[in-house]
Amino acid sequence: MKCKHIKIKLVDYFENSLSPEEKSLVQGHLDICPDCQRELQKIRSTFALLKNESQYEPEEAYWTNFVPGVRSKIEKDRRTTLVPIPRFKIAGGVIGLTLVIMLGIFLFRADQKVMFKSGEEPYSYLLPVESEKIDQLFYAETSSESQISRLFSETDKDKLALAETELEKTNWDKGGKEEALTGLDLKQLENLKKDLEKTKFNKEIL
Amino acid sequence: MSNKLEHQKANEEIIRELVWKFKHGEEKAYNELVNLFKQKIFNLVLKMVRNREDAMDLAQEVFVKAYHSLKDFREEASFSTWLYRIAVNLSLNFTQRDKFRSFILLEEMTQPVLSKDSPLKDLEQKELNQAIDRAVLKLPGKQRAVFILRHYQELPHSEIAKILDKSEGTIKANYFQAVKKLRKFLAGFTE
Numbered sequence: 134m135k136c137k138h139i140k141i142k143l144v145d146y147f148e149n150s151l152s153p154e155e156k157s158l159v160q161g162h163l164d165i166c167p168d169c170q171r172e173l174q175k176i177r178s179t180f181a182l183l184k185n186e187s188q189y190e191p192e193e194a195y196w197t198n199f200v201p202g203v204r205s206k207i208e209k210d211r212r213t214t215l216v217p218i219p220r221f222k223i224a225g226g227v228i229g230l231t232l233v234i235m236l237g238i239f240l241f242r243a244d245q246k247v248m249f250k251s252g253e254e255p256y257s258y259l260l261p262v263e264s265e266k267i268d269q270l271f272y273a274e275t276s277s278e279s280q281i282s283r284l285f286s287e288t289d290k291d292k293l294a295l296a297e298t299e300l301e302k303t304n305w306d307k308g309g310k311e312e313a314l315t316g317l318d319l320k321q322l323e324n325l326k327k328d329l330e331k332t333k334f335n336k337e338i339l
Numbered sequence: 340m341s342n343k344l345e346h347q348k349a350n351e352e353i354i355r356e357l358v359w360k361f362k363h364g365e366e367k368a369y370n371e372l373v374n375l376f377k378q379k380i381f382n383l384v385l386k387m388v389r390n391r392e393d394a395m396d397l398a399q400e401v402f403v404k405a406y407h408s409l410k411d412f413r414e415e416a417s418f419s420t421w422l423y424r425i426a427v428n429l430s431l432n433f434t435q436r437d438k439f440r441s442f443i444l445l446e447e448m449t450q451p452v453l454s455k456d457s458p459l460k461d462l463e464q465k466e467l468n469q470a471i472d473r474a475v476l477k478l479p480g481k482q483r484a485v486f487i488l489r490h491y492q493e494l495p496h497s498e499i500a501k502i503l504d505k506s507e508g509t510i511k512a513n514y515f516q517a518v519k520k521l522r523k524f525l526a527g528f529t530e
Contacts, residue, residue: 141512141515175522179521182525183490185464185467186467187464187468189385189391191395196377200370203373203406206400206403207403
C-alpha cells in the first residue's frame with residue numbers, strides 16, 4: 134500500500150479506531166516507512182499538545198441559574214413575538230396608507246403633466262360644456278369679439294341684450310334724455326317730434 | 340450487554356419520556372431535559388466559539404431554540420443528536436457572524452488560574468491556550484465541528500455523521516483534514 138493511503142489512516146490508527154485488519158496493514162507499513170513514522174509522531178505531538186489545553190468550568194451559580202435563565206429568555210421571546218405584532222401591523226398600516234396617498238398625489242400630478250404635454254384638456258374631469266367654456270375663455274384675450282359671442286348660446290345672447298336695454302333705460306331716466314336732446318339742433322328736434330307723433334299714432338291704431 | 344450500554348439505553352428511555360411529556364403540555368419536563376444536557380452543550384459551544392462569556396450565553400440560546408422547535412421534533416433522530424445539531428449550527432452561525440470580534444477578543448478567551456509558584460509556566464500555558472484557540476477557529480466550520488465532536492465530546496464517527504447529516508466517510512475525511520491543519524497551525528509548539 135502506498136504512503137498516501139496509509140497517512141489517511143494514521144489518525145484512526147493513533148485513536149485505535151481501525152479494524153484489526155486495517156490496523157495490521159498500517160502497522161506493517163510503519164515498520165518499513167520512516168516518513169510515515171515521522172507523520173505519526175507529529176500526530177502524537179499534536180494530540181499531546183491539545184491534551185495540555187486548560188479546561189474551564191463555570192462557577193456553580195451559572196449552573197444554578199441555568200434553567201431560570203433559559204426560562205427567562207423563552208418568556209422574553211414570547212413577549213417580543215406576541216406584543217410587537219399588533220404594533221407592527223399598525224405601523225405597517227399607517228405606512229401603507231401614507232404610501233397610497235402619496236402615490237395618488239403623484240399619479241394625479243403626473244397625469245396632469247402628461248395631459249398638458251400631450252395637448253389634452255386639463256379640465257376634462259369637469260362637465261363637458263363647462264370645461265369647454267373655461268378652456269375657450271382661457272384663450273379669449275387673443276380672440277375677436279364675434280368669436281367670444283359665439284361661445285354663448287342664443288339664450289345667453291338674449292339675456293345679454295335684455296341686460297343692455299335695462300341699462301340704457303336706467304341711464305335715460307337718470308338724465309340721459311336731457312343730455313341727448315341738448316346735443317340736437319332745431320331741425321333734428323322737429324324730425325324727432327314728427328317721429329314721436331307717428332309712433333303715438335301707430336300705438337293708438339294698434 | 341455491558342453496564343455502560345444498559346445505562347445508555349435507560350437514559351435514552353428517560354429522555355424519550357420527557358420529550359413526550361413536554362409535547363403533551365408538561366412544561367416542567369423541559370427543565371429536566373435542560374438539566375440533563377446543559378453541561379454537554381456548554382462544553383460543546385465553548386469549544387466551538389472559544390469565548391467563555393459568549394459560550395455561557397449561547398448555551399442557553401441552544402435550549403431556547405430547542406424549546407421553540409421541540410413541538411415539531413419528529414424523533415427521527417434521538418433528542419441528543421437533534422440538540423447537538425442545534426448547538427453546532429448556532430455556534431457556527433455565531434462564529435461566522437462574529438469572526439472578526441472573536442479574533443479581537445482572543446486575549447480574553449483564555450484566562451488560566453495563575454499560580455504564584457510558577458508564573459513562567461502560567462505564561463506558557465496562556466500562550467498555548469491562545470494558540471489552540473486560534474488554530475481551532477481557523478478551521479473551516481464543518482471540520483471544526485467534526486473535530487470538536489470527535490476529540491472533545493468523544494462521539495463516534497457514526498453519531499457525528501447523524502448530527503451533521505453527512506456520510507461517515509465524509510466525517511472521517513473531515514476529521515483527518517482538521518487534524519492535519521491543526522498540526523500545521525500548532526507546528527511552533529510541537530517541533
